[in-house]
Amino acid sequence: xxxITYKTCNYTLLAASLLAITPCTLAAQVPPGTALAVQQxxxxxxxxxxxxxxxxxxxxxxxxxxxxDMFDGLVGVxxxxxxxxxxxxxxxxxxxxxxTFHLRPGITWSDGTAITAQDFVFSWQRLVDPxxxxxxxxxxxxxxxxxxxxxxxxxxxxxxxxxxAINDTTLEVTLTQPTAAFLAMLAHPSLVPVDxxxxxxxxxxxxxxxxxxxSGAYKLSEWVVNERIVALRNPRYWDDxxxxxxxxxxxxxxxxxxxxxxxxxxEIDITSTVPVNQFAQLxxxxxxxxxxxxxxxxxxxxxxxxxxxxxxxxxxxxxxxxLDKDIIAEKVMGQGQRAAWVISQPEIGxxxxxxxxxxxxxxxxxLTEAKKLLAxxxxxxxxxxxxxxxxxTMETHQRIAIAASSMWKKNLGVEVKLQNQEWKTMLDAMHTxxxxxxxxxxxxxxxxxxxxxxxFRTNDSENTSKYSNAAYDxxxxxxARAAEVKTRGQYYQQAEDILAxxxxxxxxxxxxxxxxxxxxxxxxxxxxxxxxxxxxxxxKKH
Numbered sequence: 001x002x003x004i005t006y007k008t009c010n011y012t013l014l015a016a017s018l019l020a021i022t023p024c025t026l027a028a029q030v031p032p033g034t035a036l037a038v039q040q041x042x043x044x045x046x047x048x049x050x051x052x053x054x055x056x057x058x059x060x061x062x063x064x065x066x067x068x069d070m071f072d073g074l075v076g077v078x079x080x081x082x083x084x085x086x087x088x089x090x091x092x093x094x095x096x097x098x099x100t101f102h103l104r105p106g107i108t109w110s111d112g113t114a115i116t117a118q119d120f121v122f123s124w125q126r127l128v129d130p131x132x133x134x135x136x137x138x139x140x141x142x143x144x145x146x147x148x149x150x151x152x153x154x155x156x157x158x159x160x161x162x163x164x165a166i167n168d169t170t171l172e173v174t175l176t177q178p179t180a181a182f183l184a185m186l187a188h189p190s191l192v193p194v195d196x197x198x199x200x201x202x203x204x205x206x207x208x209x210x211x212x213x214x215s216g217a218y219k220l221s222e223w224v225v226n227e228r229i230v231a232l233r234n235p236r237y238w239d240d241x242x243x244x245x246x247x248x249x250x251x252x253x254x255x256x257x258x259x260x261x262x263x264x265x266x267e268i269d270i271t272s273t274v275p276v277n278q279f280a281q282l283x284x285x286x287x288x289x290x291x292x293x294x295x296x297x298x299x300x301x302x303x304x305x306x307x308x309x310x311x312x313x314x315x316x317x318x319x320x321x322x323l324d325k326d327i328i329a330e331k332v333m334g335q336g337q338r339a340a341w342v343i344s345q346p347e348i349g350x351x352x353x354x355x356x357x358x359x360x361x362x363x364x365x366x367l368t369e370a371k372k373l374l375a376x377x378x379x380x381x382x383x384x385x386x387x388x389x390x391x392x393t394m395e396t397h398q399r400i401a402i403a404a405s406s407m408w409k410k411n412l413g414v415e416v417k418l419q420n421q422e423w424k425t426m427l428d429a430m431h432t433x434x435x436x437x438x439x440x441x442x443x444x445x446x447x448x449x450x451x452x453x454x455x456f457r458t459n460d461s462e463n464t465s466k467y468s469n470a471a472y473d474x475x476x477x478x479x480a481r482a483a484e485v486k487t488r489g490q491y492y493q494q495a496e497d498i499l500a501x502x503x504x505x506x507x508x509x510x511x512x513x514x515x516x517x518x519x520x521x522x523x524x525x526x527x528x529x530x531x532x533x534x535x536x537x538x539x540k541k542h
Contacts, residue, residue: 027242028523028538035541037520041247042534045259047272048392048423049226049252053207055192056127059135059462061443061530062423064189066250069534070214070231071192072238074101074120074171075183079527081447083183087115087193087215087238088171096178103169109195110219110234117165119193125151125158126199127190135431136190137461139445142454143185144175144480153459177481180488181349184446192216217243217535226252231534244538254423256395263516269539270521274514276333276396282516289516295530296348296444297511298340298452301389301404301437302430305504306466309385310436314373316503321358321370322411323404329509332403333396340507342496343442344452351449351489356500367411374412386415391439392426400508401439430464440464441511444529449492450479456504467504 030036050063055071058064074088085091088101107115127134128141128151141149146162162174175182185191195213198206205211212220217240218231229250233243251268253259256275260282262268274282274290283290301319303310310316325339338346341355358366371380379385389405391397398420405416421429429435445451453476454460458468472495479491499505513530520542526532 027239028244028536030244030522030538034522034538036244037539037541040245040539041249042245042270042521042537042539043249043251043268044270044534045253045262045268045272046229046250047252047394048254050229051424051427053212053220053223054204055189055194056123056132056134056136058189059427060423065531066229066231067189067192068216068531069218069248070216070220070234071189071194072216073187073189073192075186077184077187077446077527079525081184081528083187086187096182097175099173099175099182100166101171101173103171104238105169107215107238108236109213109215110236111213112236113195113197113213114168115193115215116168117171118168119196120171121161121163121165122196123193124163124191125161126194128152128161129158130154134190135461136188138454138457138459139185139188139190139461142450142460142480143182144177144179146174146176152461178483179480180483180485181446181448181450184448188445217533218248221247228252239535243535245534248534254392254394260516263518268516269518270524271516273396274335274516276335276399279335279514286516289519291513291515291517291524291526292336293513293526293530294528295511295513295526296345296447296528297441297513297530298343298345299337299400299439299441299508299511300340300343300505301508302440302465302505303437303503304433304435304465306433307436309377309379310387312377313502314377315379315385316506317501318370318373318377318412319408319414320503320506321366321373322408322414323506323508324363324407324411325508327407328400328403332399333509335514336512337509340510341500343456343499343505343507344449344492344496345444345510348444349448349488350485351492353449353489353493353496356497358500370412379414381413384413384415386417387436388417388419389437389439390419390421390426390429390435392423393420397439404508433464433466438464440505443511447528449489449495450476453492453495453499456499465504467502469498469502472498472502 048062052058055067072086076084076086089104091101093099126132128137128148137152147156147160150156164172202211209220209223217237219234221232222230231248233246259271263271303316329337329339341359342353391401401418408414442452455462456467458473475491475494479488482488513526517524520540522540523537
């Protein structure tokens with residue numbers, strides 16, 4: 001994969017003193033001598049209709065792709081993992097627990113009004129407020145911001161959050177303990193500021209095009225539900241002079257076939273993905289237009305652990321053991337995906353994690369143990385296990401679900417009913433517990449195993465399996481306190497070992513990110529989380 005050379009700023013995540021910061025941005029970097037197209041307008045397929053454009057109401061890449069183009073946070077993360085200043089020009093910390101951020105002079109919303117430290121205070125309080133019902137309400141608590149966890153659980157008022165505006169341009173964030181990934185976590189889309197005036201005036205309708213203001217490189221121009229979202233370059237963005245694309249159209253095509261057909265017809269510049277059943281042929285015919293990149297993401301099947309029979313870990317573990325993951329990764333997918341036996345990643349944040357012993361057993365031994373576990377739980381030939389498997393509408397999810405259900409039927413005699421829903425409907429089903437087993441995936445929010453493992457902590461806002469295990473919670477708490485990467489990795493391994501026995505979710509495979517990209521698109525370099533940003537792109541003359 002071609003990589004653009006970016007200027008980078010090197011910061012340690014657990015700096016002990018003042019950080020020396022030099023101006024540096026990740027933006028469109030055009031090689032000298034490159035001829036640019038006169039019309040800098042991009043069309044990218046986003047895969048689904050977004051649930052919302054409110055940063056506090058969303059939880060997936062479908063929405064984060066849009067929010068990351070239209071909003072900015074205090075910091076950003078470079079392609080090499082280093083941290084760079086965005087809305088914050090500089091910062092310092094005391095004992096890695098009291099962080100002071102100095103906003104860039106003159107930063108404004110897209111309507112020209114000033115962005116202030118008070119906007120961050122309001123936004124973060126709104127994020128953790130239980131009344132907001134944000135899927136990411138637990139995120140500031142996982143960063144160990146003072147009182148964040150208690151506020152999200154309704155135990156303390158939002159005003160007690162450990163974030164305050166010293167003045168209009170100075171923000172102070174206080175942590176209960178040092179957090180190794182704190183700066184990287186700050187780059188998450190849930191922590192961008194939102195406009196208090198707009199929200200108070202228009203409520204949930206504030207994110208409509210006629211009301212919307214943004215802080216990022218683009219501003220919302222048009223939103224035709226289930227057809228397109230259009231964003232235009234924001235001339236008031238602090239780094240606008242380095243932005244090249246003037247207009248970006250996002251399509252909500254969930255049909256991978258339609259995605260490819262419209263790409264071939266010249267209607268799309270970058271697809272959402274590459275269909276598995278066309279991958280080999282497209283590689284042959286389109287060559288370098290097929291872009292494959294590593295991604296810190298895991299595909300899994302999540303159980304409703306409050307609902308019989310999935311309140312029994314023996315049933316969950318049996319289904320995990322009986323799934324032929326190598327076949328799914330290598331044959332059903334076949335784009336470079338790897339079979340998964342850990343929820344997080346085998347290598348992440350400087351740590352190496354391994355799956356359970358049974359992952360290395362011969363297949364027949366695993367199947368024998370799986371049948372034994374199901375029999376102990378009361379299921380067998382005379383009383384087969386049956387359940388519904390829910391997935392969001394997309395050809396690849398359907399192919400995987402058919403393969404998985406066939407394996408469970410063949411290996412254990414399990415009866416699986418397949419059920420598909422549109423993306424937003426499926427998310428609602430997850431959060432209301434209206435499912436038996438649901439297809440989900442997690443893309444890392446930052447380069448650390450906690451981004452995956454926190455989703456199964458007791459009372460975490462993303463814990464839609466409703467799993468709870470005190471020993472698991474303790475392992476994660478110990479990991480968060482650990483100053484050394486090696487020690488942190490040992491606690492993460494403890495957590496993964498517990499998940500391998502309790503199996504609130506079955507890890508199926510670890511992702512790669514695939515796209516079709518027109519040869520005239522420059523600057524396309526997805527990061528390790530799988531994201532790319534329109535402001536980093538440009539269109540070459542063609």
